[in-house]
Amino acid sequence: MEQEKVIIVKDLYKSFLDKHVLRGINLTLHRGENLGIMGKSGIGKSVLTKCIVRLIEPDAGEINVLGTNVLRCNEAELNEIRKKVGYLFQGGALYDSMSVRENLLFPIRRTQFVDKKREAEKLVESSLRSVGLLDAIDKMPSELSGGMKKRIALARTLILRPEIILYDEPTTGLDAVTSGEISELIVKIREEYNTASIIITHDTKCVKIATDNIKIMQDGVFVAEGTYEELSRSSEKGIRDYFM
Amino acid sequence: MRKVHVRNFKIRKFHVDEEVRNFYNGIFIDLGELAIFTGKVVKQFFQPPFEYKELIKQGYLIGNKSFSLISVTGFIMGLVLTMQMNPILSNFGAQTLLPGVIAVAMVRELGPVIAGLICAGKISSGIGAEIAAMSVTEQIDAMEVSGTKPLGFVVATRVLAATVVVPILVIFADAFSFLGAYLAINVFENMSITLFVNSAFDMLSFKDLIPATIKTFFFGFFIGLIGCYKGYNARSGTESVGYAANSAVVSSSLTVFVIDLIFVLIINIL
Numbered sequence: 001m002e003q004e005k006v007i008i009v010k011d012l013y014k015s016f017l018d019k020h021v022l023r024g025i026n027l028t029l030h031r032g033e034n035l036g037i038m039g040k041s042g043i044g045k046s047v048l049t050k051c052i053v054r055l056i057e058p059d060a061g062e063i064n065v066l067g068t069n070v071l072r073c074n075e076a077e078l079n080e081i082r083k084k085v086g087y088l089f090q091g092g093a094l095y096d097s098m099s100v101r102e103n104l105l106f107p108i109r110r111t112q113f114v115d116k117k118r119e120a121e122k123l124v125e126s127s128l129r130s131v132g133l134l135d136a137i138d139k140m141p142s143e144l145s146g147g148m149k150k151r152i153a154l155a156r157t158l159i160l161r162p163e164i165i166l167y168d169e170p171t172t173g174l175d176a177v178t179s180g181e182i183s184e185l186i187v188k189i190r191e192e193y194n195t196a197s198i199i200i201t202h203d204t205k206c207v208k209i210a211t212d213n214i215k216i217m218q219d220g221v222f223v224a225e226g227t228y229e230e231l232s233r234s235s236e237k238g239i240r241d242y243f244m
Numbered sequence: 245m246r247k248v249h250v251r252n253f254k255i256r257k258f259h260v261d262e263e264v265r266n267f268y269n270g271i272f273i274d275l276g277e278l279a280i281f282t283g284k285v286v287k288q289f290f291q292p293p294f295e296y297k298e299l300i301k302q303g304y305l306i307g308n309k310s311f312s313l314i315s316v317t318g319f320i321m322g323l324v325l326t327m328q329m330n331p332i333l334s335n336f337g338a339q340t341l342l343p344g345v346i347a348v349a350m351v352r353e354l355g356p357v358i359a360g361l362i363c364a365g366k367i368s369s370g371i372g373a374e375i376a377a378m379s380v381t382e383q384i385d386a387m388e389v390s391g392t393k394p395l396g397f398v399v400a401t402r403v404l405a406a407t408v409v410v411p412i413l414v415i416f417a418d419a420f421s422f423l424g425a426y427l428a429i430n431v432f433e434n435m436s437i438t439l440f441v442n443s444a445f446d447m448l449s450f451k452d453l454i455p456a457t458i459k460t461f462f463f464g465f466f467i468g469l470i471g472c473y474k475g476y477n478a479r480s481g482t483e484s485v486g487y488a489a490n491s492a493v494v495s496s497s498l499t500v501f502v503i504d505l506i507f508v509l510i511i512n513i514l
Contacts, residue, residue: 093386110392
């Protein structure tokens with residue numbers, strides 16, 4: 001039986017002034033699938049994920065997330081969809097005026113995800129336990145290392161129990177060991193929470209560990225698709241180069 | 245040679261026209277976007293969950309940050325105004341009117357406008373820079389994408405806090421200016437505090453107090469709103485933080501004068 005499609009992107013276009021970033025992107029993400037997207041810097045990978053959650057408005061195309069056309073829904077419907085889609089930003093984007101605990105409690109409180117404070121605290125603890133950083137619960141973001149910030153941001157992403165997670169360069173700026181740990185964490189989260197994910201990365205180790213399929217983006221379109229093994233042994237040098 | 249000069253002049257003229265057009269277009273686009281932003285923020289005032297804790301925190305921060313500057317400025321304003329007015333009124337033998345004149349000038353116009361301008365500099369720039377930094381580091385996007393409505397938490401609380409706190413700061417500015425005026429009068433002659441207060445409040449009426457107080461709420465609202473708007477719309481890059489703070493100060497200072505002008509016109513009509 002075919003897996004349920006959780007994200008369907010059809011003919012997506014986006015330009016910034018005269019720079020055409022996305023030129024007819026097509027993409028399908030299935031439930032439980034980890035899809036890697038690779039491509040040169042500044043080519044529009046993050047623009048694509050931001051279009052999916054409508055942080056950026058695309059010029060044309062169709063985006064369907066969990067059965068809802070996000071480009072045609074109203075603000076309330078969009079907010080409901082956004083609660084089901086976690087987004088891990090490149091820099092973590094932790095709220096620097098709040099402690100780790102407050103960072104994690106914030107989305108619960110604002111979205112009224114659970115009513116009781118005790119349940120919210122339990123959720124915070126279980127999310128932090130998932131990323132192995134329960135000890136950092138009362139620290140401020142400024143006291144955390146780059147890897148810890150990414151993990152806490154991931155815990156915050158998990159707190160609303162999303163069905164889809166969009167990872168924007170989850171291992172950028174981290175050392176090889178921490179990158180490996182984050183990549184394994186992505187796999188563990190998929191197993192634990194049954195999430196589907198899009199992982200934007202330049203890190204070959206990360207795509208090897210964490211993804212089922214990879215798409216290569218060039219000039220605003222996907223030019224190749226396959227597993228790590230298939231693409232790293234591609235007959236085209238331009239594709240193989242991404243895995244060097 | 246002459247032909248070249250004429251052609252250069254035309255090209256230059258075209259650029260100037262285009263720049264002027266872009267400048268005015270920019271102002272109208274900005275005003276339109278600000279109006280839409282205002283609508284969205286006002287809507288958030290009535291949408292749960294209400295962030296009382298954050299509102300109190302922002303109110304405290306805004307008030308605490310500006311209190312010392314406001315009090316010192318108010319005190320000096322009262323002192324200087326009295327020292328300047330005293331010789332003029334003495335020439336007409338009207339020194340006894342001095343407390344009342346200072347009170348009317350400070351309460352009706354100088355207190356609200358000077359305090360408004362200080363708040364525009366201190367509060368609006370602070371809010372603009374803080375929200376711009378949040379925007380640049382994707383904290384606003386992170387709130388947006390988790391469905392937590394950052395307009396309600398980040399913007400509405402700051403705008404409400406500024407709306408409530410700025411009038412209180414203006415009252416303090418007026419009070420400290422009275423203190424400055426009292427001390428300055430006592431440099432020239434002996435006057436008891438009771439006599440000073442009686443003379444000052446004799447000349448003040450509700451017609452002076454009410455419009456002056458109402459306009460300070462508008463000052464506070466727009467100082468908070470413009471700071472938030474500039475910060476919220478900051479583009480990526482650290483220089484946009486400085487730009488947001490700077491343009492917040494310029495726009496909110498200008499708005500203070502415009503609101504003051506509108507109030508003066510309305511009061512004159514009434």
